Amino acid sequence: MKTKRTIFILINTLRGGGAEKVLIDILRRINFDRYEITLGLVFPSGVHINKIPSQVKLIYLMPENPFFSRLLNKIMFEWPNKIGVDFLTKIFINIRFNETYDLEVAFMEGLSTKYLRYKNNRNKRIAWVHTDLKNNHYTSSLFESVSEESRFYNSYDQIIFVSKESMLEFNEMFGVPKNKQLVQSNLIPRSEILYKSEEFQVSKSKFTIVSVGRLEIQKAFYRLIEVAKFLKNEGYEFEIWLIGEGELEADLKAQVQNLDLTSEVQFLGYKHNPYPYIKAADLYLNTSITEGYPLSVCEAICLGKVVVCTSSPGSREILGDNEFGIITYHESYAIFSSIKQLIDTPELFEEYEEKSLERAKIFDEKKTMREIENILG
Template sequence: MTGNKKKIFFMMSTLRGGGAEKVLLDILKRFDYNKYEVELGLIFPVGVYLSDLPVEVKVRALYPKGKFKLRLYNKVIFQWPQKFKLDFIPKLYYNFLFKEKYDVEIAFMEGLSTKYLAWKNKGNAKRIAWVHIDLVNNHYTKQYFKTSNEETWYYKQFDKIVFVSKDSQRAFNEKFKVNGIPQFVQNNLIPLPEIMEKGEEFEVQKKTFTLVSVGRLEDQKCFDRLVRLGDRLRTDLYDFEIWIIGQGPLLNALKQQVKDLSLEKYIKFLGFQTNPYPFIKAADIYINSSLAEGYPLTVCEAICLNKAVICTHNSGSEEILGKSEYGILVDHDDESIYMGVKSLIDDPEKLVHIRNQAKKRAVQFDENKVMSEIYDLIES
């Protein structure tokens, strides 16, 4: 690292195809590398977005590539020291690997990223924690800490805490008491022009009324709700397809659920798509069925493509959709989801109205404004 550029370090678990990872990638693509030098620390050097990183970003990983090496490192550096209460060993290893000094250090995701960055010798660095999720409704990070008090202690090692929505901030403060640390709400960067351009890259043909959903196939996203939705729509003799775009640990279970209900004709698994936007653009409805979110990125992307959106009530959804002003917010039960979808299938004029409202909401996404706000967080 040379010159008078400010040195920025981001810590992230992986670059798999999740929303927070996509947001980080979009931010790094727009960073001013004439002013900043950026290094990305990964816990695991894997993910579909690795190859998309700007060449200016230096990448360093805590674990090596390869299953055998990963298991060996995990046992020697983490599991065995923990078993024998030698917790200083993984911390020493982390500081040996990430010994560079930076001006600003950012744990860009809750959980492991926050924990491991807090291990680092801070020096004079300003340290920022980023929270992307409602930690009351989805406290998945508890697996990384012995107690809630320990997790609270780690957050107290930071100079600022940034939340992607007011709801995620409210949930955090309900869960943890970190008085005295400045907090900020910073909505995710939504690259409207890029999304619209990529939506035109190729054409996707649909055969019938189509719903689409994009996300990692994991418990939090509740894609099983869409399978049950499909079963109900078929029972009520609707002609439709549901496209599920993404990969994840629940893929086989979801496929089995579809098979058990003989829904293969109606529900299609399209896998991870580097460019999902033409699929979203082709569909009639974008549906988000998540149990918990922070600031649902794919909902914003669907709005950019002027889609009618149906979204379960979760953190950030009202900030995006208002009180069903720019889309339809539904409760988390199967009946509410079904009735929301049914209302748009049965009423084409309502569908068009919601799409027009989405168009009005989309113009409020300003990536230059968000990047300016992120620079302010770094500089202040």
């Protein structure tokens, strides 16, 4: 009997983000006759934990005991660059993650990439980069300098990028040898998206815009609310559905209240199945500061939605030069102008609906899984 290839995958949490969902989609489709998977979580939390296949062994870095978890959290994350803390962190990581694997994968930037490097037992290591770190360098506080972060990345055997442009932006910062780099598009389970979009019906009575994502700085949902104000001032009848949760929810709701948009902007919270809402809406809007490969945009395209998206490496790779959707500048008025043009020009709107369905054909989940399994070996 052939021995299975043992793989350890480390990710920060399984919260409701795009990278986390991609990982779950991969694990649900991977060949367990070929691989023995152990999944490590830095934090024992996230909405996707109950979706982990039973064949996957799950281990946590942070203990589930609240007292010890708070203590370690303070030491490891509030003082990440203090003298002696790195040394203690390395010891703790090697106690918690003490087994040897054929392949180790840091599936996210930041903590996963840093902590996997601390493991003593190692064969081949891969780091996955899901964002444009040049324009969204959210990991900077975890390293003493860009040079230190670069050394961590250079210690990996291979780095996987979700888009070509995000790889080029990464190279401007970190300069990893080209023979270590590979672009691999995210897994987009098109057939499942179409199936789940039929699970229930969502009714609407006005032109409806939908947006999905964590309510955090990088998603720039304040722009969406400003767009709503412009649309209202122009006299349009519309509704915006914002699906997601996060630390900025109170601030965004206050902005909606202050701009008198409570009838127009609806906060729907996190949805395990957002697809019926995306299907029911007329237009999908992405306002992010940057994206490596925007998962929600891909999902909207699978459902034939017209997409308006701020410019980023991922959006340009998916939508082309306004060929399959409209890419705008990072200004609320520019986003509004693009939406206004679509509403006012029905033939243009219909053209982009057709283009969206055409573009959805690139999402071949079987082909993508073959490519990912080739990476895993």
